[in-house]
Amino acid sequence: MLDWTPQVALIGRPNVGKSTLFNRLGESKKAAIVENIPGVTRDRQFSHCEWNGVRFEIVDTGGFEPTTDDLILAGMRRQSEMAIEEADFVIFVADGREGLLPQDSEIFQRLRRIDKPFVVAVNKLDSLGMEAHLADFYALGVDEVFPISATHGSGVGDLLDVVVQRLLEQKPEVDDLHSDNELFVVTDDLEDEVEDEDPNAAHRPRIAVLGKPNAGKSTLINRILGEERLLALPIPGTTRDAIDVETTYKGKPYLFIDTAGIRRKKYVKAHLEREMVHRSVDALGRCDIALFLVDATEGVTEQDAKIMGMAHNRGRAIIVVVNKWDLMKHSPRATKEFEEQLRYKLRFLHYAPVLFCSAKTGMRIPQLFETIDRLYVNYRRRVTTGELNRFFEEMLQYHPPPVHRGRPIKFYYITQARIAPPIFVISANFPDAAHVTYQRFIINSLRAEFGFEGIHIRLRFNKR
Numbered sequence: 025m026l027d028w029t030p031q032v033a034l035i036g037r038p039n040v041g042k043s044t045l046f047n048r049l050g051e052s053k054k055a056a057i058v059e060n061i062p063g064v065t066r067d068r069q070f071s072h073c074e075w076n077g078v079r080f081e082i083v084d085t086g087g088f089e090p091t092t093d094d095l096i097l098a099g100m101r102r103q104s105e106m107a108i109e110e111a112d113f114v115i116f117v118a119d120g121r122e123g124l125l126p127q128d129s130e131i132f133q134r135l136r137r138i139d140k141p142f143v144v145a146v147n148k149l150d151s152l153g154m155e156a157h158l159a160d161f162y163a164l165g166v167d168e169v170f171p172i173s174a175t176h177g178s179g180v181g182d183l184l185d186v187v188v189q190r191l192l193e194q195k196p197e198v199d200d201l202h203s204d205n206e207l208f209v210v211t212d213d214l215e216d217e218v219e220d221e222d223p224n225a226a227h228r229p230r231i232a233v234l235g236k237p238n239a240g241k242s243t244l245i246n247r248i249l250g251e252e253r254l255l256a257l258p259i260p261g262t263t264r265d266a267i268d269v270e271t272t273y274k275g276k277p278y279l280f281i282d283t284a285g286i287r288r289k290k291y292v293k294a295h296l297e298r299e300m301v302h303r304s305v306d307a308l309g310r311c312d313i314a315l316f317l318v319d320a321t322e323g324v325t326e327q328d329a330k331i332m333g334m335a336h337n338r339g340r341a342i343i344v345v346v347n348k349w350d351l352m353k354h355s356p357r358a359t360k361e362f363e364e365q366l367r368y369k370l371r372f373l374h375y376a377p378v379l380f381c382s383a384k385t386g387m388r389i390p391q392l393f394e395t396i397d398r399l400y401v402n403y404r405r406r407v408t409t410g411e412l413n414r415f416f417e418e419m420l421q422y423h424p425p426p427v428h429r430g431r432p433i434k435f436y437y438i439t440q441a442r443i444a445p446p447i448f449v450i451s452a453n454f455p456d457a458a459h460v461t462y463q464r465f466i467i468n469s470l471r472a473e474f475g476f477e478g479i480h481i482r483l484r485f486n487k488r
Contacts, residue, residue, distance in 0.1 A: 029079070029080065029081055030080045030081070030112040030113060030191045030194070031080065031081045031083060031110060031111045031112050031113075032073070032080055032081065032082050032083065032111060032112070032113045032114070032115060032187060032191075033083040033085060033104075033107040033108055033110075033111035033113075033114050033115070034046055034082070034083065034084055034085060034114075034115050034117055035085055035088055035104055035107065035108060035114050035115070035116055035117065035131065035135070035142075036087070036088060036116060036117035036118060036119075036128075036131065037087050037088055037089065037118075037119075037125070037127045037128060037131065038086070038087025038088075038089070039087065039119070040087075040117045040118055040119040040147055040148075041117060041119070041147040041148055041174045041175070042084055042085065042087075042117050043069075043084055044147075044174040044175055045115075045117060045145075045147065045172070045174035045180070046069060046071065046082060046084035048174055048177060048180060049071070049073040049082050049180070049184075050071030050072065050073060050082055050084075051071055051072045051073065051074070068083055068084065068085055068086075068103055068106075068107055068267075069083070069084040069267065070082070070083055070084075070268075071084075073184075075184040075185075075187070075188050076184075076185070076188050078188045078191065078192065080187075080188075080191060083107050083110075083111065085103060085104045085107045086101075086103055086104060087104075088101055088104040088127075088131050089101055089127065102252065103252075106252070108135070108138065108140060109138075111140065112141075112191065112194060113140075113141050113142065113187060113190060113191055113194075114135060114140050114141070114142035114143075115142065115143055115145050115183070115187065116131065116132060116135060116142050116143065116144050116145065117145050117147050118144065118145070118146050118147065118161060119146075119147060119148055120146040120147060120148050120149040120157040120158065120161075120171065121148045121149075121157065123157060123160045124160035124161050124163060124164070128161075128164075129164065132144070132164050141190055141194070143168070143170060143183065143186055143187065143190075144161060144164065144166050144168075144169050144170065145169075145170045145172050145183055146158055146161055146169055146170065146171050146172065147172055147173065147174050148173065148174075148175075149171040149172065149173055149178075149179070150173045150175065150176055150178070158171055168186075170182060170183045170186070227277075228277040228278060228279055229278050229279070229312050229313060229396055229397075229400040230279045230281065230310060230311045230312045230313070231278065231279065231280050231281065231311060231312070231313045231314075231315050231396060232281040232283060232307040232308055232310070232311035232313070232314050232315065232340075233245060233280060233281065233282055233283060233315045233317065234283050234307070234308070234314060234315065234316055234317070234331055234335070235316055235317035235318065235319075235328070235331065235347075236319065236325065236327055236328060236331070237284075238319070239317040239318065239319045239347060240317055240319070240347040240348060240383040240384070241282055241283065241317055242282055243383040243384060244317065244345075244347065244381075244383035245269055245280050245282050246383075247383050247384070247386050247389065248271060248273070248280065248389065249269065249271055267281070267282040268280075268281055269281075269282060273393050274393070276397070278393075278396070281307045281310065281311060283307050305334060308334060308335055308338050308340060309338070311340060312340070312341060312400060312403055312404075312444060313340065313341040313342070313343060313396060313399055313400060313403070314332075314335035314340040314341070314342050314343070315343050315345055315396075316328070316331065316332050316335070316342065316343070316344050316345065317345050317347045317383075318344060318345065318346050318347065318366070319347060319348055320346050320347060320348045320349050320351065320352050320362070320380070321348055321351055321352070323362075323365065323366075324365070324366050324369045324370060328370075329369060329370060332344070332370060332373060333372065336372055336373060336480055339445030339447075339480045339482060340445065340480070341399040341400070341402065341403040341445075341478050341479050341480075342373060342375075342376040342478060342480070343376065343377055343378075343379065343392075343395055343396070343399065343478065344366065344370070344373065344376050344377070344378045344379070345378075345379050345381050345392065346362065346363075346366070346378065346379065346380045346381065347381055347382065347383055348382060348383075348384070349380040349381060349382050349387065350382035350384060350385050350387060351382075359380055362380075363378055366378060375471060375476075375477065375478060375479065375480070376478055377395055377399070377477065377478050379391060379392055379395060395478075398477065398478075399477065399478040399479065402475055402476050402477055402478060402479050403443070403444050403445065403446075403478075403479055404443050404444050405443065405446065405474065405475065405476065406440055406443050406446075407440050407474050409437075409438075409439045409440070411474075412438050412439065412440065412448070413437050413438060415469075415473050415474075416435070416437070416438045419466070419469050420435060423465060425458060425462060426458075426459060426462060428454045428457035429457075431454075433452060433453065433454050433457050433458060434452060434453045434454075435450055435451070435452050436451040436452065436453075436488050437450075437451050438450045438451075441484070445479065445480060445481075445482060446476060446479060446481050446482070447481075447482045447483075447484060448470065448481065448482070448483055448484070449483075449484045449485075449486055450466075450483060450484070450485050450486070451485075451486050451487075451488045452485050452486070452487065452488065453487070453488060454487075455485035455486055455487045456485065458485065463483055466483060467481045467483060
């Protein structure tokens with residue numbers, strides 16, 4: 025058995041069905057966006073595939089335009105070239121309905137020149153009568169072309185049979201292998217090992233990076249990774265899908281989720297952009313910590329407040345990152361004034377830490393990870409019922425609850441119902457009578473006493 029995890033990249037020009045094939049092959053529950061227009065996929069997406077007992081990584085890429093002056097298309101081409109360079113095997117995907125185009129021939133010749141093992145898959149052949157379109161592709165000089173329909177699945181099994189066979193034939197040198205990589209050949213003895221592929225997943229912070237378009241979200245993740253893993257251009261709306269990126273920092277695992285910029289609702293018209301916004305909001309449901317990037321050159325806008333309000337309402341741990349601070353004055357007074365204005369506009373996030381960073385230069389990235397680690401511990405903190413009630417009794421003596429309709433409100437005991445986010449349940453004689461200001465006092469007292477910095481604490485009241 026080979027001791028490595030091979031990587032298989034899907035390469036082809038725009039709108040040939042690479043993302044549809046990726047969704048069919050991949051195990052990830054989060055499918056890539058698929059639209060019948062070119063250029064929807066721009067960043068590399070990763071998932072795993074298992075076929076005939078062999079497990080490998082599948083990589084979706086944006087459309088490969090061999091020659092272009094367009095910034096976004098050129099960036100997509102760089103992402104595809106990096107995927108080819110890193111891959112152990114390439115599936116070259118073409119559109120059978122359109123036939124062999126000059127761009128297909130150019131991509132094919134590039135693959136041949138770099139001597140990377142690959143196969144040619146001709147997609148969108150949804151019926152037997154359409155296989156006559158294969159003749160054009162044999163002109164490339166290949167011995168075999170695989171007709172497939174990524175939408176319906178026909179021919180995909182035959183394609184994977186060949187891919188797995190070619191992967192098993194490769195014998196990389198041991199020195200070139202990463203010690204944490206394994207090619208899983210599933211047998212009865214290894215089933216448990218495969219199912220427990222990522223034992224640290226439950227203890228790995230999941231951080232969604234959100235903000236308006238062009239706030240620097242992809243640039244920040246690229247800076248953290250130390251490579252151009254995500255397409256980052258000074259053009260609003262470059263990122264379209266929510267991209268999961270795994271990394272480690274000082275030996276600790278993290279999962280960052282890059283998201284598309286969220287514009288104001290009245291400007292979101294096209295179906296594609298609505299799907300982009302939906303996936304950005306969905307990232308909040310999958311994260312532990314919401315990292316909100318504010319463009320320092322623009323300040324806090326109404327849209328920033330609305331996006332942060334979504335994370336606040338969902339109870340996520342929140343860090344406000346003022347990005348592009350390298351372009352601003354660095355004096356302590358300027359920093360203090362900016363934070364005061366930010367705090368005023370985001371009064372509901374008074375508990376959230378604020379960091380002044382630069383994704384471009386890497387300024388204060390170490391402090392960002394320190395804050396992430398601290399908030400992740402707070403987010404999952406559990407306080408025993410005994411500790412809570414001893415503190416609660418002292419708090420009530422210091423500041424008794426108000427009177428309700430001439431009768432005193434009585435709080436009998438408190439308990440923590442759950443973590444991530446923390447929810448506390450209070451037993452009371454009038455559960456609906458506590459005023460919002462007194463509830464705020466309880467929450468702030470809990471935060472200060474038990475260290476829930478950066479965390480939105482929720483209270484629930486039960487009648488005794």
